[in-house]
Amino acid sequence: MDWKLTVNIYIVVFLLLNITLGYILYSNYDENSDVLQSTESTLEDANIEIEQIVMAPEEGVPQATASMYEFTAENTATQTDFVVSDDNYTITYDVSAEDISMDLEILAEYKEVNIFNGTSYRYSEAVSDMTHQVFLQYYNGFPIFDASSAKLTMTGENRTVETYEQSLLHNFEEVETLFVDAIITPQGIVESMYTRGFIEENSIIELIQIGYDTVTVEEGRVLLRPAYEVIVVDEVGNERQFVVDAISLTGAIRERE
Numbered sequence: 001m002d003w004k005l006t007v008n009i010y011i012v013v014f015l016l017l018n019i020t021l022g023y024i025l026y027s028n029y030d031e032n033s034d035v036l037q038s039t040e041s042t043l044e045d046a047n048i049e050i051e052q053i054v055m056a057p058e059e060g061v062p063q064a065t066a067s068m069y070e071f072t073a074e075n076t077a078t079q080t081d082f083v084v085s086d087d088n089y090t091i092t093y094d095v096s097a098e099d100i101s102m103d104l105e106i107l108a109e110y111k112e113v114n115i116f117n118g119t120s121y122r123y124s125e126a127v128s129d130m131t132h133q134v135f136l137q138y139y140n141g142f143p144i145f146d147a148s149s150a151k152l153t154m155t156g157e158n159r160t161v162e163t164y165e166q167s168l169l170h171n172f173e174e175v176e177t178l179f180v181d182a183i184i185t186p187q188g189i190v191e192s193m194y195t196r197g198f199i200e201e202n203s204i205i206e207l208i209q210i211g212y213d214t215v216t217v218e219e220g221r222v223l224l225r226p227a228y229e230v231i232v233v234d235e236v237g238n239e240r241q242f243v244v245d246a247i248s249l250t251g252a253i254r255e256r257e
Contacts, residue, residue, distance in 0.1 A: 046194055048205065049204050068149050068222065071166075081093060134153050203233065227243050229242070
């Protein structure tokens with residue numbers, strides 16, 4: 001066997017493969033650049049401004065399944081003055097006798113010490129108001145935007161907590177990681193919402209951030225699917241909040257009430 005010829009052939013094939021791969025990478029980069037420029041042009045023409053972006057990290061966003069925690073008499077035996085929903089997935093405590101201030105710093109400390117799995121919740125200014133301080137559950141550093149199954153809500157008039165309502169996801173099982181290239185860019189999401197009629201011209205996107213929405217896969221079990229929280233203010237000052245599928249331009253768009 002002519003080893004010198006074999007080596008030369010290998011080198012030529014290797015160089016051809018590198019040239020081909022380089023061309024593919026360049027073409028993809030060029031195509032993505034064209035898409036980004038087109039998106040930026042569309043938003044600029046519509047006078048839509050994005051103020052704050054929290055993007056998916058380079059390592060991507062892990063998808064996972066989780067179970068909805070069932071509150072029962074057994075696991076709430078040390079507590080008093082509570083009501084459990086019919087499906088056992090939400091529990092409401094009467095804490096009016098404890099004189100807990102609605103001050104955010106006090107609530108943050110209270111949940112860490114007194115609430116079951118309280119460390120998994122973080123404050124959400126977007127869905128809070130004067131009488132409701134809302135904390136969303138987080139998974140792997142990302143907020144879960146679900147409206148019912150992963151939230152802690154402190155409610156009270158006169159700046160004193162009267163009740164708190166809790167729902168919780170647990171038993172997380174990671175199923176796959178969606179790398180950042182599989183997740184639509186924030187700008188692409190905003191353009192899609194504009195072309196689908198959810199955002200008007202001359203609007204301001206106060207915040208768009210990556211996190212999760214949930215999809216029910218069976219009774220008591222959900223899939224955490226990458227999604228964006230999008231807060232939109234139109235030209236007359238009306239605010240609307242959306243949770244938008246992050247991996248399909250024709251995916252679900254859910255408006256918060």
